[in-house]
Structures are given as C-alpha cells and as structure tokens.
Amino acid sequence: MYKALGQDSGWIWINGEFVPWQEAKIHVLSHTLHYGSGVFEGERAYNGKIFKMTEHHQRLHDSAAMLGFEIPYTVAEINEIALELLARNHLKDAYIRPVAWHGPESLSVASYKNSVNLALASWQWTSYFPKEVLGVKLAWADWVRPAPNMAPVHAKANGQYISATLSKNKAEKEGFHDALMLDYRGYIAECTGANIFIAKDQTVYTPIADCFLNGITRQTVMQLLKEKGFKIIEKHLMPEEIKNAEEIFITGSAVEVQSVIQIGEQHFPLGAIAGEMKTAYGQLVRE
Template sequence: MQYYNSSTQLYLNGEFVPAKDASTDLYSQSLHYGYAVFEGIRAYNTHNGTRIFKAKRHYERLKRSCELVHIPFEWDIDELVRQTYKLLELNNLKDAYIRPLVYCNPNMTLSEPSSVNIMICAWEWSAYLGSKQVRVCISSYQRPNPKSTPMEAKVSGHYVNSILATTEAKSRGYDEAVLLDQHEFVAEAPGANIFIEKSGKLYTPSLGHILPGITRATVLQLCKSLDIECIEKQITARDLKQADAAFLCGTAVEIIGMKSIDETTFPLKWSDSLGATLQRTYKCLVLEKQNYEVFI
C-alpha cells in the first residue's frame, strides 16, 4: 500500500513538510527500543463536512500514554487538533486514517528521553479488516503481563506482540487472532477489542490487561443508549467459543463481526446479532446521521 506520494504533506514539530523529505535519526531510542507512543484516528466525510471522530479524546490518550512511559509531552491538545484538520485540508483528504507519533531523539541509554518529536501523517484507508465477517483463531502468543509494561499506553514496542499474533493467524489460514492474558483469560485482538453476545447480553473483557480502546468506550456508551446490557468481566476461551456471536471493534477495524473462533462457527446470524445493530449505529454516529438504523 502507498501511504504517501510526492505531494503528500505531514506535520513535523510545528511545520508542514513534504513526506518524501522527512527523516529521522538512526540513533533514536524509538528506532532501537520501540520507545515511542502513537495514536490511530479516523476522519469521515459527513454531510457536515470532514469530521475527525473524537479527535480531542485521542490526543488526550496520546498525552496519557506519554505520561505512563515517561516521555515528555509539551504540546497543546487543541492546537494539535487544529493542525490535524489543516493536514487533511493540505492533502485533500476527507475519509482518512490519521497517525500521530511521538518519538525520541538520539539516546543509546535506557533512561527517559530529554527531548522528543511529534509527527502527524494521514492517508486514505478503508476498514482495516474489510467489511465481511472474519475468521479468527486463538493465538499461541499472550498479551504482556500488565506488571511488566503499562498496557493502557499505546506504545510502539507493544505492537511487536501484535505483529507476531497476526502473522501467525494468517499463516494458519485465519483473518485475525485473539490473544489471551497471562491467566488464560481473553484479552483482545492484536489491534482491536472484543465483545461477545450470549443470551441477549454482551460481554467484554474488563480493563487491566488490555488497551482501553476509544471505540470500545463508544460501544459501551451506545449500549446504554440502545438499552443493551453489556457486562465487563473476565472471559474464558470456553466462554468465547460458546458465545452466540462476537465482534471486534477499534478505530482501524471500526466494528466487524466474527464468523468463527478456531473451528467453531458462531450460531447466531450476524444480521440478527446485537453486534450488527451496534455496527449500523456506530456508522451513523461517525457519519453524523440522525437515523441510527440506516443500513450500511
């Protein structure tokens, strides 16, 4: 996939520069140790114009991620939101995926950085896992122990774990993976949170060993609005395989139904599931439509 071309602009430390001319230092802690934090944000072409979904909330999480891993964050969040809209305008993007990244200057020690940089880029990107239900497997890889690293921080180095899990899943013929935690409870997918449906109720893994996704929080809010009972609790692999239906959610994947887990196919037809209702509702929310039951 081509993320930029000769005319693409990105935001780098307060200025807009051609993406083809931007560079980083080969002695950066971020390159050597994965010591950086990032966000994934989406912009949608709505009838009210281009809208960045929960832009401020994402930049607040970017700041919080920096704080959790002792990376300085000295930027004004409202200004970053304004500059992100300008970035979209400069690149003529209306539906886009936005990637802010805070990365470190040269430092070969294992100490916190004294100075850092911020980069924001954007590109056209459809739903990460497509629009069809996905076949998922339980990964042999586990999510890191939350006592080893703050799992609520969106740290670049954490995603080696995600790459390994997704690569393994695809090599086995699946679309995506689900990772368990160190106690063998369901955690999340490599880049998404998970919900399961059983007997007319939704369940999702409780916080502590997972990234507290902004889309996950949005789904919980939508459940309240739609009077759907959703319970946060520890979920076993057996619970997952005995579910009526299940779905993944995240900024990149949005909301996508799971067809099966390992060789177990979920019995409830996707169109009849609570996940499908939430998928339609979420799409109407991000597109700023009033009728939540518009089909996509």
C-alpha cells in the same frame, strides 16, 4: 527508494512543519527505533471531522505520561495540526496517525535525556479488513497480554506491539484475518488492534480492560449498546466461555465494528447486534 504506504504525494506534519510525504524522515539512531520508547494514536475522520479527536490526542498525552515523557504540543494544538493536515491533504474520510518518539541524541537504554518528537500523517484508508469480508476469522494467539507490572499496558506504546505483530503475522500466514490474545491469567483479552464483544443469552459481554487498552471505540460501543437497551457486562472471560456465543464482534478506531465468524476451530454466525452496532456507530461518527 520505497514509497511509504505505496504513495508518494501528500503532506506530513513533523516537529512543527508540513513536509512532502517522501521527505518525512528521522535519523536511524532515533532511540525509539532501537528500544520502542514511543507512543502513537490511530483515529479516523468522517466527512472532514475526526471522531473523538480530543479523546485520541488526550490519550496520546496520557500514554506519553505513562512512559515518563511529555509531548511538547498541547492537546488543542495537536487537534489544530490534525485538522490542518486533513485540509492540506484534501482528505475528508481518512485515517490519522500521530506518533511521538525519542530522538537520536543518545543510545543509552534510558530515554529521558533524548528529545521528544511528534509527527502526524494522514491517508485514505477505507477498511481495515478486505472490504468483501462480512465476518473475520481469528486465530488464537500464542502470545499473551502481560500483567500491569510487566509493561505499561494501558499506554498505546509502540514497543508493546511486538507480541501483536508476531500474533498477526502468524494468523495471516495461516489464513486468518487477525489473532485473539489471552492475558497473563488466561482470560480473553483483545485482538492485535481491537477489543472484543461476545453476545450470549441476550447479554453482551466484554473483557474487563485491566491489562489492555480500554479502546475509545469499545467505550463508545458500550454506550451505544446501553442506549439500545442491551444488557452489557464487563467480565473476565475464559476461552471456553465463547463456546455457545450467539455472535461475536470486535471494535477499534481502524477496525470500526466488525463481526467475527471464526475463532480457532469454532464458527459463529453473523449476528443482529453487530449489525445494529455497525449502523449506530456509522451514524454516530458522521453526526
């Protein structure tokens, strides 16, 4: 029997109960395993407090609504479960993964008659990229982010991650840390699990989140940039517009703030703005 995430101790909350780590199982005929009909969240706790907890659990509800189903626990209840989970697992600095999926009552492609299930897991996860990496290398992805009428692009829906998985598989096999995806129009969109910021001529640019996840960290960092007096512009950006970038960084709940030193063949310096944002974000999440 494999060990989930290489560990075999701890508790996972599933459908109303805390169960031992290795016993958090679902049926192989669960609808979501076959058709990707679920939603999930990714959030971090710092010193026992989950950063933007309510926003994450509200987004879980909103993502489910975009997929046409309702999570049978309120946002306030999910907040309580998440905090209880951390306490039971004796975790203060941790990653939390809520996931909601459709059960195995039917394998029709239609999901609306199936049960809605919810689980929350938490574990220690210090850094998304190897700790010693100061700046990450991104490959250009072959896959693009779809148009809003091709997929529920604003939902954090697990079925949508296949193009991200394929892009990150290829990127890692080629020696990159992650991949940068364009959208269906050819504009720069996002990484496989993070949003992107590009600094040029004393201004910070970030793509308009009109066909990908408007990250909670993206919104937080935009606010921090404004507070620090930086000019920030949301704009459709073509790949050639990164050519003279002074610095590039990416953001996400798992990634936090991470400098980018390479995209495809182009190299970028580690920059002061990313450094300042790393510090400011690090302070904010621990406040």
